[in-house]
Amino acid sequence: MKSKLLNPGPERTYAVVLEPGDEAMEALQRFAVQESLNASRVSAIGAFERAELGYFEIDRKDYLRIPVDAQVEVLSLVGDVALDGGKPKLHLHAVLGRRDGSTVGGHLLSGVVRPTLEVLVTESPGYLRKTWDARFGLALIDPAA
Template sequence: MRYKLINEAAERTYALIMDSGDEAVSSLQEFCEQQGISAARFSAIGAFSSVVLGYFNWDSKDYEKIPLREQVEVLTLAGDVALHQARPKIHAHVVVGKRDGSAHGGHLLEAYVRPTLEVMLIESPGHLQRTLDAESGLPLIDIDASGAD
């Protein structure tokens, strides 16, 4: 993965370009850890050779995996970064398009880039934190715990 800082204002903006074979979620996680990014939002377009989507099952409090083992276009990918247990945590949703024009979407669990994924990541000036939500069992953004106004 290659990246470039393209704006150094109050909200730093990065262009991240992932190449064939890069795993999107772990690459983004590693980038945020290396750059010390604790709060951000991002969007992306590109394509995957395979992707694993997730559907949150409220009853089991776990993600049901939906693997798509074929080339797909990334129609939209959007997410955020917030601290959870002192580390940046990636939360992303994606809609992908298949060859026949059908679309599939969900929580992005794993995806292998082919040929590229173009990510625009905008760092927030305040940090966000996630706190474990007792009802869902998920680490959700907690505005009160976040140092953001």
């Protein structure tokens, strides 16, 4: 993973480039901690050699796992970083394009980069916090927190 600060503020903007074999969620989580991100928006394009997406089943309060065991284009990867228990936490959704032009999408659980993932991260000077919502079994952004 390589990164460059493009704009120092008031909204810090970074270019983050992941390399073949990088696991996207792990690498971006490390970056979020390293840069002390607490209110960021994330967008990216690139490709994965394989990935796992999730569809949140509210009644089960858990993700149905959707394996993607093929090379796919990352057509859209969007999300945010907010504080959860005082630590940066990623929340990313992806639309992945298959060889035949069909797509699959969902919550990004994991993705192994091949050949690259080009990510833009913009950090607000404010902060966002997540609080636990027992109704859904998830920590959700709470603007009042």
